Amino acid sequence: MLLEVTGLSKVFGGVTAIDDLDIAVGEGEIVSIIGPNGAGKTTLFNLMTGMILADGGKILFDGRDIVGMRPSQILHLGIARTFQNVRLFPEMSVRENVMLARHCRTKSGVLRSILRLPSFRKEEEETKKRAEEALGFFGKRLVGYRFDQPAASLSYANRRRLEIARAMASDPRILLLDEPTAGMNPRETKELTELVGKIREEKSITIVMIEHDMQVVRGVSDRVIVLDYGRKIAEGSYAEIAGNERVIEAYLGTKATT
Amino acid sequence: MTELLAARQVKLGDAIKTGLVAGIVAIFVSAIGMVQRFDSRIIFSSVTFSYVLLIGIFAGSGYQAARPPLRLEGYEAPKAGVRNVLAGLLAGTAGGILLALFILVAGTANLRPIFPNISPELVEILAFGRELGLGATLAALAAAVLGLLGGALQLVPQRLKKAIGGTFLWIVLFALLRGVLAPVTRGLGITSLTDLLYERQGLSIAGLVAVAVVVFSSYFFLAGRVRAARGGLERLPENRRRIVVLAGLAVVTLFLGAIPQVVGVFLSEVLSAAGIFLLMALGLNIVVGFAGLLDLGYVAFFAVGAYTTAVLTSPISPRFTPELTFWAALPFVILTAAIAGIMVGTPVLRMRGDYLAIVTLGFGEIARLLFLSDWLEPTFGAARGIRRVPDIALGPIVMKGPQDYYYAILLFVLLAAYVSWALQESRIGRAWMAMREDESVAEAMGVNIVAAKLWAFVIGAIIASFGGALFATRIGSVFPQTFSVVVSVTILVLVIVGGLASIPGVMLGALALVALPELLREFEQFRFLIYGALLIFMMLKRPEGLIPSRRRTRELHEEEVEQDAWLKAEAAKQEAN
Ligand SMILES: Nc1ncnc2c1ncn2[C@@H]1O[C@H](COP(=O)(O)OP(=O)(O)O)[C@@H](O)[C@H]1O
Ligand SMILES: [Mg+2]
Numbered sequence: 001m002l003l004e005v006t007g008l009s010k011v012f013g014g015v016t017a018i019d020d021l022d023i024a025v026g027e028g029e030i031v032s033i034i035g036p037n038g039a040g041k042t043t044l045f046n047l048m049t050g051m052i053l054a055d056g057g058k059i060l061f062d063g064r065d066i067v068g069m070r071p072s073q074i075l076h077l078g079i080a081r082t083f084q085n086v087r088l089f090p091e092m093s094v095r096e097n098v099m100l101a102r103h104c105r106t107k108s109g110v111l112r113s114i115l116r117l118p119s120f121r122k123e124e125e126e127t128k129k130r131a132e133e134a135l136g137f138f139g140k141r142l143v144g145y146r147f148d149q150p151a152a153s154l155s156y157a158n159r160r161r162l163e164i165a166r167a168m169a170s171d172p173r174i175l176l177l178d179e180p181t182a183g184m185n186p187r188e189t190k191e192l193t194e195l196v197g198k199i200r201e202e203k204s205i206t207i208v209m210i211e212h213d214m215q216v217v218r219g220v221s222d223r224v225i226v227l228d229y230g231r232k233i234a235e236g237s238y239a240e241i242a243g244n245e246r247v248i249e250a251y252l253g254t255k256a257t258t
Numbered sequence: 259m260t261e262l263l264a265a266r267q268v269k270l271g272d273a274i275k276t277g278l279v280a281g282i283v284a285i286f287v288s289a290i291g292m293v294q295r296f297d298s299r300i301i302f303s304s305v306t307f308s309y310v311l312l313i314g315i316f317a318g319s320g321y322q323a324a325r326p327p328l329r330l331e332g333y334e335a336p337k338a339g340v341r342n343v344l345a346g347l348l349a350g351t352a353g354g355i356l357l358a359l360f361i362l363v364a365g366t367a368n369l370r371p372i373f374p375n376i377s378p379e380l381v382e383i384l385a386f387g388r389e390l391g392l393g394a395t396l397a398a399l400a401a402a403v404l405g406l407l408g409g410a411l412q413l414v415p416q417r418l419k420k421a422i423g424g425t426f427l428w429i430v431l432f433a434l435l436r437g438v439l440a441p442v443t444r445g446l447g448i449t450s451l452t453d454l455l456y457e458r459q460g461l462s463i464a465g466l467v468a469v470a471v472v473v474f475s476s477y478f479f480l481a482g483r484v485r486a487a488r489g490g491l492e493r494l495p496e497n498r499r500r501i502v503v504l505a506g507l508a509v510v511t512l513f514l515g516a517i518p519q520v521v522g523v524f525l526s527e528v529l530s531a532a533g534i535f536l537l538m539a540l541g542l543n544i545v546v547g548f549a550g551l552l553d554l555g556y557v558a559f560f561a562v563g564a565y566t567t568a569v570l571t572s573p574i575s576p577r578f579t580p581e582l583t584f585w586a587a588l589p590f591v592i593l594t595a596a597i598a599g600i601m602v603g604t605p606v607l608r609m610r611g612d613y614l615a616i617v618t619l620g621f622g623e624i625a626r627l628l629f630l631s632d633w634l635e636p637t638f639g640a641a642r643g644i645r646r647v648p649d650i651a652l653g654p655i656v657m658k659g660p661q662d663y664y665y666a667i668l669l670f671v672l673l674a675a676y677v678s679w680a681l682q683e684s685r686i687g688r689a690w691m692a693m694r695e696d697e698s699v700a701e702a703m704g705v706n707i708v709a710a711k712l713w714a715f716v717i718g719a720i721i722a723s724f725g726g727a728l729f730a731t732r733i734g735s736v737f738p739q740t741f742s743v744v745v746s747v748t749i750l751v752l753v754i755v756g757g758l759a760s761i762p763g764v765m766l767g768a769l770a771l772v773a774l775p776e777l778l779r780e781f782e783q784f785r786f787l788i789y790g791a792l793l794i795f796m797m798l799k800r801p802e803g804l805i806p807s808r809r810r811t812r813e814l815h816e817e818e819v820e821q822d823a824w825l826k827a828e829a830a831k832q833e834a835n
Contacts, residue, residue: 087696109686113680116680
């Protein structure tokens with residue numbers, strides 16, 4: 001297993017966001033995580049990327065426990081993510097946003113930058129090339145004049161795409177997408193669904209995706225994991241999940257209360 | 259496409275409010291003595307600088323009040339028309355009435371016990387030397403007309419607008435800077451030029467016309483050309499572009515090198531003083547502008563540089579007297595500054611925003627108090643400081659006067675500017691920028707926040723320590739009182755007014771804000787008032803500064819608004835689904 005979560009838990013004040021959770025993701029899989037609002041899905045991503053510290057349990061990535069590591073170290077190991085509420089660097093250009101993600105794969109320090117040594121220039125060129133390649137993955141949407149525009153000037157859907165490009169540019173082994181289709185229209189959603197498949201095929205990146213749109217979930221996932229109140233209540237293929245009593249109940253239950 | 263809604267119009271009520279604010283500002287600058295103080299500075303004929311100030315306030319209020327509202331998504335583009343001019347007139351009138359009331363009150367009641375600056379002379383200036391009732395009426399009328407003219411400026415095309423505004427500013431600047439221009443023309447052997455431009459006081463008619471024509475035509479005809487030239491430069495092939503850039507740099511360096519010979523001792527002195535601040539502003543710009551770390555204790559590093567230099571070079575340094583030369587001491591200065599940077603940076607690694615500002619403010623004070631303390635007196639001499647810091651020597655050449663020091667300072671300023679530029683366009687520069695915009699995302703995207711922050715502090719500290727080292731040798735002594743919080747604040751103002759993260763902006767800001775008060779003594783008294791006002795204005799109206807860094811201009815204000823309107827509409831649509 002590439003990623004193995006065992007006995008993970010996280011409590012915020014009185015709220016148990018993640019409750020003794022076990023999850024495993026194999027190399028090359030596309031796994032969807034679904035569950036009602038507040039089920040702890042985003043918290044799970046935050047734990048897996050080191051942005052918050054687990055209260056208990058282990059997160060093994062490629063056999064190594066990453067709990068307690070800094071987010072930058074975890075990215076270096078190969079876990080990259082996007083955010084539910086798109087978090088770009090709005091004043092940096094589209095290209096710079098993606099170039100930044102190469103930070104963990106490059107090493108020019110202060111001295112080399114000041115002296116502008118040939119090795120610095122070469123690395124800088126390479127970074128730029130890799131960034132433009134990552135942006136090219138989305139067809140014509142983020143290339144050309146868009147390279148130099150500030151990220152803030154992009155449309156909503158393009159911001160989401162840029163965030164995925166940024167994560168991809170760090171050469172991850174596993175990509176965590178938090179509601180990648182939120183706020184997109186049906187055509188854009190369909191495009192993105194295809195793209196997720198393409199990322200796995202062409203880049204052989206394992207994907208874990210939080211998703212609300214069941215069409216998308218059905219379209220791409222090898223396996224679906226359902227969370228509720230921080231616990232795993234079901235797991236299996238889309239067809240298995242769709243007929244599961246507890247899943248239906250969890251969704252209906254929250255709909256009834258909210 | 260959906261149909262567009264009718265264009266939004268200026269609100270006349272808001273115009274009156276703007277006018278009232280302008281009136282209050284005019285009364286304020288009068289009551290604190292600015293108007294009277296500036297009255298001795300003649301711009302042209304009988305127009306003094308105080309009138310220029312008031313003209314600026316009222317015409318500015320008219321211009322501001324008449325500004326067409328932003329175009330929002332779904333609306334037609336607003337067009338300036340009679341209504342805008344009317345808004346300007348209303349603003350001017352409202353402000354004028356306030357000022358007239360103030361003149362009447364100040365002329366009849368004796369307010370001097372409370373406001374010592376509200377004197378009969380002030381009333382005379384404001385009332386154009388006429389008797390009270392007539393003077394107040396005239397003042398109100400003048401304000402109204404100025405508001406109208408300011409409003410009318412909104413009707414002319416952008417290019418003309420810029421040319422008119424620019425001409426006004428340059429005429430005032432030329433008149434004020436007579437003292438600067440005189441030694442320059444003397445140095446160049448063209449005193450006839452200053453004789454032509456100036457009368458005994460203020461500009462001559464010929465000077466006024468000449469400045470107006472030259473400035474207006476350059477604005478009008480060069481508009482757009484500069485940008486076109488830059489675009490052309492960017493399209494050149496890489497190697498040819500490098501040649502052009504290098505040639506440009508060579509010309510600039512030659513020009514900068516010739517300055518002290520041309521402008522003479524006094525101006526070189528002023529430029530040297532401004533240069534040290536400029537150097538430190540460039541350093542703080544890395545910390546605050548690039549990395550987004552609000553450091554209010556920056557003076558600490560300035561002090562560390564100055565004291566290290568003094569201890570190592572002065573023959574009467576209290577504890578040890580290695581009597582190194584300036585250059586031999588420099589590596590130690592860099593080292594101590596780097597250590598100081600890490601010492602300040604480490605405890606504040608987890609702090610953000612206001613907390614960081616307060617803690618660093620504390621560090622700045624701690625540094626000053628340490629140098630002042632009895633405990634360290636054996637090394638630093640406490641209040642007596644360290645004297646006889648020797649001049650900088652380059653082999654047999656000893657830098658003595660301000661004209662020599664100019665070169666030493668220029669060298670370090672150029673170095674700091676180059677380092678800023680090189681770092682901005684690099685891996686660490688991107689990491690700083692990302693950290694400034696969103697620290698936790700930067701960390702999640704692989705930036706080692708600890709290293710990035712410490713590097714910013716260390717590089718900032720080293721540049722400030724250069725400033726300190728130069729300062730110590732230029733003055734020839736160091737005292738703890740020099741290193742007060744005021745220095746930190748002044749440098750911060752330079753950075754913010756110049757435009758966070760914009761290297762040319764910071765340079766211009768430093769020259770304008772440090773050198774100008776030095777040249778125009780009547781500003782000195784209001785220095786911090788002006789700094790404060792500028793800071794507030796910058797924060798409210800132009801967060802990108804005077805010369806915004808290029809990446810910040812790309813993001814036009816208007817586009818932002820449209821984008822947000824669009825996003826809101828999208829969100830609403832989703833809610834509905
Ligand atoms: N940083 C936080 N501080 C406090 N409570 C949090 C925090 N993050 C998440 N929570 C709580 O944890 C629960 C799970 O949230 P979240 O993981 O965002 O759910 P989901 O992404 O599944 O909608 C919610 O009750 C939420 O209020
Ligand atoms: Mg969520």
